[in-house]
Amino acid sequence: MTNLNVVVCAGIVPDPLQTLDPVQTGEKPGLRNEMMLPHVLDPWAGHALYEAAELVKETGGKLYVVSIGPKAKLQQVMMTIAQKVPFQLIAADAAAGGFSDSKQIAVQLAELVKQIDGLDLSNTLLFGGWESASRGAGTTLQMVGEILGVTDQFQGVDKISLNDDGSFKVLERIEGGKHLHSSCSGAPAVLGWATGYLPEPPNNPQIGMTNMRTIMPALQQAKPADLENPELTFTAVELPKQKRDTKIVKDISADEIAQEIIDWIKSK
Amino acid sequence: MSKILVVTPVESDGTLPQAAGEALGAAITLKEMLEAELCIGIWGQDVDMAIENLGTDAVSSGFKVEGEAFTVSRYASDAAACEAICRQAKADIVITPDSVRTNRTIAGVAFRLNGVSDTHITEFKIENGDLVVSRWHYRQRILAHLKRSQRPWFISIESGVFIPPQGDSKVPSTEALSVDVNDALTRTTVKGIETPAGDEQTIRPDAELLFVAGAGWTKKQPDGEVKAAQAADIILEFLKESKSSLGSTKSLVDLSSEGAAVLPFMTQLNQVGQTGSTPRHDKGLATCCHGEEPHVVGWRFVNERRVINLDPNCGWAHGKADVLYVADAFTVMQKVNELLGNQ
Numbered sequence: 001m002t003n004l005n006v007v008v009c010a011g012i013v014p015d016p017l018q019t020l021d022p023v024q025t026g027e028k029p030g031l032r033n034e035m036m037l038p039h040v041l042d043p044w045a046g047h048a049l050y051e052a053a054e055l056v057k058e059t060g061g062k063l064y065v066v067s068i069g070p071k072a073k074l075q076q077v078m079m080t081i082a083q084k085v086p087f088q089l090i091a092a093d094a095a096a097g098g099f100s101d102s103k104q105i106a107v108q109l110a111e112l113v114k115q116i117d118g119l120d121l122s123n124t125l126l127f128g129g130w131e132s133a134s135r136g137a138g139t140t141l142q143m144v145g146e147i148l149g150v151t152d153q154f155q156g157v158d159k160i161s162l163n164d165d166g167s168f169k170v171l172e173r174i175e176g177g178k179h180l181h182s183s184c185s186g187a188p189a190v191l192g193w194a195t196g197y198l199p200e201p202p203n204n205p206q207i208g209m210t211n212m213r214t215i216m217p218a219l220q221q222a223k224p225a226d227l228e229n230p231e232l233t234f235t236a237v238e239l240p241k242q243k244r245d246t247k248i249v250k251d252i253s254a255d256e257i258a259q260e261i262i263d264w265i266k267s268k
Numbered sequence: 269m270s271k272i273l274v275v276t277p278v279e280s281d282g283t284l285p286q287a288a289g290e291a292l293g294a295a296i297t298l299k300e301m302l303e304a305e306l307c308i309g310i311w312g313q314d315v316d317m318a319i320e321n322l323g324t325d326a327v328s329s330g331f332k333v334e335g336e337a338f339t340v341s342r343y344a345s346d347a348a349a350c351e352a353i354c355r356q357a358k359a360d361i362v363i364t365p366d367s368v369r370t371n372r373t374i375a376g377v378a379f380r381l382n383g384v385s386d387t388h389i390t391e392f393k394i395e396n397g398d399l400v401v402s403r404w405h406y407r408q409r410i411l412a413h414l415k416r417s418q419r420p421w422f423i424s425i426e427s428g429v430f431i432p433p434q435g436d437s438k439v440p441s442t443e444a445l446s447v448d449v450n451d452a453l454t455r456t457t458v459k460g461i462e463t464p465a466g467d468e469q470t471i472r473p474d475a476e477l478l479f480v481a482g483a484g485w486t487k488k489q490p491d492g493e494v495k496a497a498q499a500a501d502i503i504l505e506f507l508k509e510s511k512s513s514l515g516s517t518k519s520l521v522d523l524s525s526e527g528a529a530v531l532p533f534m535t536q537l538n539q540v541g542q543t544g545s546t547p548r549h550d551k552g553l554a555t556c557c558h559g560e561e562p563h564v565v566g567w568r569f570v571n572e573r574r575v576i577n578l579d580p581n582c583g584w585a586h587g588k589a590d591v592l593y594v595a596d597a598f599t600v601m602q603k604v605n606e607l608l609g610n611q
């Protein structure tokens with residue numbers, strides 16, 4: 001299909017190598033020093049972005065990234081992502097994090113998609129990560145689809161293949177390390193991506209410079225988004241209590257270790 | 269009085285999926301906590317066998333949507349069937365099983381009913397008269413307890429936490445609902461299930477033991493050699509003998525896609541952790557895996573954890589494993605295979 005567009009809904013999350021410590025900030029929980037933590041593009045949304053970039057190369061359509069996050073953090077992440085693939089950013093400024101309600105996020109994301117100038121939804125695929133690394137709920141994209149009236153939806157997607165008539169094949173992850181193979185008659189559709197098969201593209205400063213010309217104004221124009229939900233209350237947030245007493249076994253023979261492992265595997 | 273609805277599709281053979289049994293078990297617990305009424309909604313080609321074999325007498329009424337269009341796992345038709353059931357049942361709490369199929373659908377259906385949804389719920393409790401549910405945030409790193417005043421509240425439970433009922437079945441009186449199968453429901457056609465090519469299936473969700481292989485298996489060993497082929501043999505032999513499920517680290521999976529010395533049977537579906545899976549097994553054995561946090565968060569639901577690593581100071585040593593064997597995994601696993609083979 002020619003000129004098929006892709007809109008990627010992509011949040012940002014703290015770098016997973018950082019220590020995360022929950023704190024109560026006013027009504028809602030948050031992370032200690034959240035604004036100081038380096039952030040990255042939500043990993044599965046990142047895969048969605050790289051897959052989308054390949055797809056629009058094929059179709060000649062446009063690639064949009066829709067994101068909600070604290071402006072300063074969005075800017076930090078975009079400096080890196082902008083170097084990867086060409087896209088247009090549409091952003092809203094809000095303290096979105098793991099304790100924001102996915103319904104509020106979905107409503108705001110759908111609003112941003114509606115604001116994209118001249119976007120023909122019937123010729124557009126909506127991408128994102130199937131679960132975020134913050135809430136990990138897998139619910140946001142479903143609701144974005146519902147709000148926009150898109151009821152062909154796929155989650156845990158590892159592959160899409162377009163046909164000349166606009167139809168496409170999708171592989172979705174299902175239980176037991178298998179894939180469900182479906183065929184959809186065409187856009188619009190929602191695809192929540194798992195890892196896909198594409199590696200992360202290398203940095204390309206040229207693409208970065210071109211992207212930043214539109215990304216900076218988009219960030220400046222990012223309006224505050226209201227994510228409040230008085231009907232949701234976190235009664236407590238905590239780190240896992242259990243830290244194991246690791247027994248470190250050195251200086252015994254491989255035979256003895258093997259026997260211990262066998263005994264352990266066989267024990268009930 | 270509160271009304272709880274359990275919704276689920278049936279398997280293609282008409283039986284209730286294991287995860288749906290767990291959802292029913294969770295709903296029975298909740299029914300007792302809230303002194304609520306419990307009903308069930310099921311969709312699929314033919315659902316009577318499932319309704320007749322619930323394993324409980326606690327369900328007071330049922331709803332069903334039947335037809336060929338509702339056999340396959342497809343968002344549009346699943347959402348339409350589930351929506352019809354939920355509208356008719358008018359429950360304030362909807363419990364759904366932890367399956368890819370229902371998790372793909374419930375947030376959309378909740379939205380249609382002007383409700384809310386939470387997935388991966390591991391616990392219910394009552395605090396000051398309110399229902400509070402628990403779930404993990406930041407990929408199993410922070411446990412949160414939350415409550416909502418909005419209804420209907422769709423709650424998808426995490427698998428392996430609740431036990432399916434195993435009592436005598438009392439068949440609830442069941443209302444058949446009809447759903448218009450229009451073109452919008454069938455724009456997508458399900459073609460089938462694809463299993464990984466080549467070697468036998470290495471991911472076994474029901475296995476007692478998770479065996480994780482890390483990038484160390486393909487790295488230069490203390491004697492200066494890379495022994496990927498030998499590693500592949502040892503691992504496959506162990507999987508065959510122990511019937512365990514194979515997990516991987518991201519580094520090892522990434523190596524495979526970069527064309528480095530690799531284990532040919534390892535795919536990204538094996539990856540455990542932050543951007544992989546969070547499998548549920550009684551025991552886990554990690555080998556040649558460093559135990560970095562983004563990997564270990566995927567072990568949240570693995571109870572007993574043992575590790576073989578050359579490095580006494582690897583990530584696992586710091587309260588993440590029960591036992592760390594400081595040893596060469598090649599030697600130890602070969603011995604383990606010999607012992608297993610002799611038994």
Ligand SMILES: Cc1cc2nc3c(=O)[nH]c(=O)nc-3n(C[C@H](O)[C@H](O)[C@H](O)COP(=O)(O)OP(=O)(O)OC[C@H]3O[C@@H](n4cnc5c(N)ncnc54)[C@H](O)[C@@H]3O)c2cc1C
Pocket residue numbers: 016017040043481482483484485487489516517518519520539540541542543544545555556557558559560561562563576577578579582595596597598
């Ligand atoms: C955004 C993001 C997401 C991520 N998501 C994930 C994820 O989902 N899953 C994941 O696994 N990682 C994830 N990571 C990567 C993670 O941080 C680690 O880099 C990765 O888990 C390391 O893999 P490894 O332990 O196999 O490799 P290495 O760190 O290379 O460790 C190899 C280990 O093998 C040991 N070893 C070598 N030879 C032997 C031998 N003969 N016997 C015994 N031991 C030996 C070494 O001592 C070493 O500890 C993520 C990282 C980021 C930034």
